Amino acid sequence: MYFQKKRCIAMLLAGGQGSRLKVLTEKTAKPAVPFGGKYRIIDFPLSNCVNSGIDTVGILTQYQPLELNEYIGNGQPWGLNKTHSCAQVLPPYERHDKKSGWYKGTANAIYQNIDFIERFDPDYVVILSGDHIYKMDYAAMVAYHEENNASCTIAVRDVPLKEASRFGILNTNPDGTIYEFEEKPKKPKSTNASMGIYVFNWDVLRQALIADEDDDTSSNDFGKNIIPNLLNAGHKMMAYTFDGYWKDVGTIDSLWEANMELLGKDPEFNIRGDERSKICARNNALPSSYIDAQASISGSFIAEGSEIYGTVRHSVISIGCSVGEGALVEDSVVMPGVVIESGAIVRHAILGENSKVCRNAVVGGAFAPNEKKQISVTSKGAVVEAGTALLPGEML
C-alpha cells in the first residue's frame, strides 16, 4: 500500500475513562460524551485537526470503545475519509513480544502505535487529548514550533495562581523556552499550565518513547516522564501560549458549566463561526425542531429533531428530545434523545442520553445566584418515574 508522506499528523488520546463524570461515563468513553446539543467532546479536537489542515489522525481508544468507534466510523463527518486522509481508531493489541496489552499510560499508547506513525514518515506529531472543549489552530502552533527549531512545543494557558497547583506547570525563560516542568506543584512558580497539547519532532519523540519503554520504573506518561526526560536531556522545548476559550470538561460541574457558557447573545464560547473554524459532528438525519404554540423558550440552544411543548429557559436541548406540555426545563443540559413528559420540572441537571423524566417528576432544584449549584444527573437510559423526585446533586 502507498502512504503519502505527511508533514504533520495528530495522535488523539481518547482512551481515558473520565471517572469524574461518574454515571455519564459508565457506559461511554469520555470523548464520546455529548456536548452542546449536537456534538460529542471528540468533535472539537477532530474538527480542530481538519480546520488546521491535519488530515491524518490516529485515535487511541481503550475504555468502553464501542460507542466511540461507531461515532468515529471512517471519519466521514470530518472529511477524514478521503484517499490520503484518515481517522484511524487504534485500540490496544497483542504483539509477538511481551510489550503489549492495555495501554499503560499516554506515552505507552503512542509507543504501541509507532508503526502507524511511521507509515506517514511525518516531520511533526501533534499529541492531543479527547476531553477538552476549545477551538484552536494547531497549524499556527506547528509553525511556531518550526520557527523556533524546537524539539517539543507545549501549549500553555494562563491559569489563576490559586488553581495552578492542579495543573502541570511550565516555567519559562523570557524567550518562551521551558527550563522546568512541575507536575501539580504545591508552590507553583508560574501560572503557565500545560493544556496537554504537544508538538514533537517525530525523530525526537520516537527515541524518547523507546527509551521510556525500556525504563521499568516509568509510568509511561507524557507529563510525568517524557517531558521531564526531554528537558533533562537538554532538548529545546517551547511554550506556546493559547488565550482562547479552553475548558477541561472532566467533571460534572465543568461539563455543565461549559454547556452553559455556549448560551447568550455574546457567549463565553461562541461555537458559531465561519466555514474554516466550524465544528463538525456525525449527522443523525433528523428533521427540524417543532416548537408548539404553547411552548416558551428563552436563552436556550435547541438542536435538530426536538419537539418542544413546554417551557425551556437557559438550557441546552440536544437532538431528538421532547419536552411535554407544562414541563419546565431550566439551567439544564439535556442530552440526545431525552424525553421529558408533561408537568415534569428539571432544574440544574444533566440528563443523560435517552433518559426519561416521567409525568410530574421533579429533577434538581433552584439555587441562589451565589450558592454552589448541585447538579443532578441521570445516566444513559435512566427513568425518573412519574411523580418522583431526583434531589439536587443526586445521580440516577
Add this chain to the structure above:
Amino acid sequence: MNVMGIIFANDGSLGSLTAQRTMASLPFGGRYRQVDFALSNLAAIGVRHVGIVTRHHYQSLVNHIGSGEEWGMELEEGGLEFLTPYAMSKTDTYRGKLESLHAAMGFLEYGAEDEHLVMIDSSVLSNIDLSDVIAKHIASGKDVTVVTKAGVCNGKQQFDLAMKLDKNGNISDMAVDYAAPADYVASMDIYVVSKKWLAQQVKEHIAHNLYHMDRDLVLGQWQKGAITVNPYVFPGEVLFTESVDDYFANNLSLLDKKMRHDLFGYNHPVYTKVRDRVPTYYGESCVVENCLVADGCMLDGNVKNSILFRQVSICAGAEVENCVIMNDTVVGENSELKYVILDKDVTVRPGARLIGTPHNPIVVKRGDTV
C-alpha cells in the same frame, strides 16, 4: 434487490423560486430539497444505482447532491449519475420523459443484473416503502405499476395522470393533465417497470415520434390494450407541488404533527446534505409559536406558524407570521412579515412590512434586499 432508480429533476413552474433551480433542488421543509425524498425513498431499500434526469439549471442540484454520500450512493460501481442534456444528439432539449430516457439509453442498458426500475418525480413528496410497491408490481404480473393517492382529486386541481378504479381495484378510466373528479386517484409520478421492457418501449415510442410518458406510453398503450397497468394506492401522506400556492401550503402543512411524522419518519429517515450548523439559539425575549425551526438560527423576534430554514436570523421586534423563510436570510428589527416566502440570502430591512395573503403569498427572490 436488483433495482435501479431514475429521478426526474423536473423544471419548475414556480416563478422566481424555480427560475434558477430545478424542482428537485427547491428547498423544502426547513432543511431539505425536494429531491431528498425521492433519494431517501430509493436509498431506504438499498438502491445503489440512480440516474438523475436534468434539463435546465441543474447547477444547484449537482451542488446539493455531490457524490451522493449522504444517501450512501458514493460508489465506485453504480452510484449516482447525472443524465444531462449534454448526452443529447437529436434535439437540443427533451420534450418529454421518454425522450430524456432515450438520450440516457446507455444508463438504461447498463448493469444487466438490475431487473426492475423505479422512476420518481421531484414534484411529489412522500415517505414510501418502495419495496412493497415493487413486490406488488411483481405479484401483479403487469407491465407498469403506477403509485397513486386517493382523496386528492377534487375536480379543480389538475393532475398529470388520474385513474378511476372499480371496486376490484381495476382501472376503469385514465386521463392525463386532468382536473379529475373526487372518485379518481391521482398518480404520484412513481412508476415501477422492468428495465428491459422500458428500454424497448422507449425505442418504439421515439421511433414513432412519441415522447410523453403519461400520455403516449401509459394512457395511449393502455387504451389500445397493448400494455397492462397496475395501480398501487399509497396510504400515507403525499404532497403535490404544482404551484407557488401548493409549495407554500405544503411547507406549512408540516406544522401538523401527523403530516410531519408521516413524511419524516413513517418508513425511514429522510437524508439531506449535512451543513454542520450549530443548534438554534432562542434569545431572552423571543416568542416562537407553532414553528418548524432548522439549525443555526438566531431568534430574537416573534415568529408564529412559520417554517425557518438553516441559519435564519429574526431580529428583535420583528413580527413574522405564516412565512416560509429559506436559509441565510436576515429579517431586520421591527419588520413585519405575513404570508411571505423569502428565498435564500434575502435581507429584510429594519421596519420593512410585507403582507401577502394565504393564497397569494409574496415571494422575495434569492439574494434580494427588501
